[in-house]
Amino acid sequence: MKRILTIQDISCLGKCSLTVALPLISAMGVETVILPTAVLSTHTMFKGFTVKDLADQIRPIAAHWKKEEIHFDAIYTGYLGTEEEIDTVIDLIGEFRDEDTLVFVDPAMGDNGKLYPAFDENYAKRNALLCGTADIIVPNITEAAFLTGAEYREEYGQDYVKDLLERLSGLGAKKTALTGVSLSEGKTGVMGFDTVSGEYFAYQNDRVPAAYHGTGDIFSSVAVGGLMNGLTLPLSLQLAADYTAHTIEVTMHNEKKPWYGVDFEATIPKLVEELARLKN
Ligand code: PXL
Numbered sequence: 188m189k190r191i192l193t194i195q196d197i198s199c200l201g202k203c204s205l206t207v208a209l210p211l212i213s214a215m216g217v218e219t220v221i222l223p224t225a226v227l228s229t230h231t232m233f234k235g236f237t238v239k240d241l242a243d244q245i246r247p248i249a250a251h252w253k254k255e256e257i258h259f260d261a262i263y264t265g266y267l268g269t270e271e272e273i274d275t276v277i278d279l280i281g282e283f284r285d286e287d288t289l290v291f292v293d294p295a296m297g298d299n300g301k302l303y304p305a306f307d308e309n310y311a312k313r314n315a316l317l318c319g320t321a322d323i324i325v326p327n328i329t330e331a332a333f334l335t336g337a338e339y340r341e342e343y344g345q346d347y348v349k350d351l352l353e354r355l356s357g358l359g360a361k362k363t364a365l366t367g368v369s370l371s372e373g374k375t376g377v378m379g380f381d382t383v384s385g386e387y388f389a390y391q392n393d394r395v396p397a398a399y400h401g402t403g404d405i406f407s408s409v410a411v412g413g414l415m416n417g418l419t420l421p422l423s424l425q426l427a428a429d430y431t432a433h434t435i436e437v438t439m440h441n442e443k444k445p446w447y448g449v450d451f452e453a454t455i456p457k458l459v460e461e462l463a464r465l466k467n
Pocket of ligand 1: 196198203204227229230231232266295303400401402403404
């Protein structure tokens with residue numbers, strides 16, 4: 188069984204970061220080792236959330252794993268609360284990366300043209316350094332703009348997307364997949380670039396007219412889970428895009444109108460089924 192280390196916060200209530208990565212990656216048949224960087228009462232879209240930073244625990248936990256000679260097939264990072272935490276995570280990747288370890292970085296820090304409340308432009312610059320250490324990065328357009336200093340646009344064509352991909356490749360990751368990209372009216376999906384082969388790839392599905400928190404984390408968790416199941420990057424991204432869109436659609440029909448996260452618990456069986464289909 189493959190083993191992933193995922194490094195992100197725990198938002199106790201809110202369905203994002205570790206509380207989606209752990210169930211989804213486990214459901215995909217991959218051992219999921221977690222390194223919680225902070226404990227929050229909720230994610231930061233709630234008012235009045237509490238935070239306990241666990242930064243001082245990262246090194247002792249890692250030292251114990253080193254003693255146990257633990258190997259990770261992938262290291263997947265998500266929301267990291269501070270610049271210092273990013274530095275610690277960069278060191279940790281250096282310590283635990285073996286020749287066959289895939290480093291997958293989701294520079295989760297913003298959406299809709301804005302950074303999340305806890306972050307500023309210096310944080311974004313530090314995150315660009317972390318992206319430079321990765322094999323694969325999966326920013327959305329907002330994050331790509333902050334990482335590269337490019338203009339954020341809501342309306343764009345393929346030239347803008349290709350320019351962003353080129354700038355992102357300049358950060359140093361081997362492969363880049365830009366998420367939340369709409370290449371035609373009513374569609375959304377991903378467009379990626381492989382710096383090593385020079386190839387572009389794209390996948391689009393119908394845009395579901397709703398937005399929920401934590402869907403970026405769901406997308407990334409499924410993409411990395413797909414890769415650990417031996418799917419190619421384009422297929423892993425397709426699985427992630429389809430699963431995320433399906434889960435948003437199911438959530439939209441929930442009469443209770445949840446606002447802070449999606450009903451991914453209801454769609455896990457479908458994910459497992461679809462993964463099995465793509466593997467055959
Ligand atoms: O889904 C990204 C995320 C993760 N963790 C925390 C967040 C957010 C987005 O706002 O606040 C704590």
